[in-house]
Amino acid sequence: MSQDAQKTPYNPPALEFKSSTFSVPVLVLSSDDQITVEQQLLAKIQLAPEFFKNSPLILDVQELNKHNIDVDVAAIIGIIRKLGLLPIGIRGGNPQQNEQGIALGIPVHSIHTSSITADTNKPKTPAPEPETKDLLQTGTTLITQPIRSGQRVYAAGDLVIVAPVSAGTEILAEGNIHVYGALRGRALAGVQGNTEARIFCNALQAELISIAGNYKISEDLNQNVHNKPVQIYLDKQTLVIQEI
Structure with a gap:
């Protein structure tokens, strides 16, 4: 029997449906x-x-x-x-x-x-429909690879990133977000309504930050905290950005 005859035909389905998580304004x-x-x-x-x-x-x-x-x-x-x-x-x-x-x-x-x-006083939002990387395990998700522009990362628990986070990215977590480096792009913690979630980073350079749907864009951020280590949390539905 020839080598060609032993090859298994490749007949994948023309399409399939997959569940995914998206952040839509x-x-x-x-x-x-x-x-x-x-x-x-x-x-x-x-x-x-x-x-x-x-x-x-x-x-x-x-x-x-x-x-x-x-x-x-x-x-x-x-x-x-x-x-x-x-x-x-x-x-x-x-x-x-x-x-x-x-x-x-x-x-x-x-x-x-x-x-x-x-609302009409505060519309907002992210995001291209880029390459998506959904990480749905519970507990803490650890990312050691760079998050590149156009990528979206989702964690069902806490999200810890020890690699660069580029501009044009979107990182989402149902729990807290920890970025041990510069935080660029968009960071959304407590995306399922967890008002106790927090965002921590070594250098705040984000385009957008959000906790439980309460957000600020870069233009709204006090320049005194730009590029500084901060923690971000909610106090009576108001985002607080505090140096650490």
């Missing part, structure tokens, strides 16, 4: 004033244009519906797209709003996400 509307929404959203985008460029976004209208404030979903989606954001879902909507979203190719989301939330 949520735009929570608290006003139905389209002009105000557009102006405030544009102002935030101009603060960090690379963050918002082609960023995915979930539109949340539950606050408006709680107060019986009607909103033109199609118009808001149009504003979001006009400003270069990519709406990928709507949540908190009533049946009519959900139908509007679906008609525009926007699926209905009813899940709780571990993403950054935002």
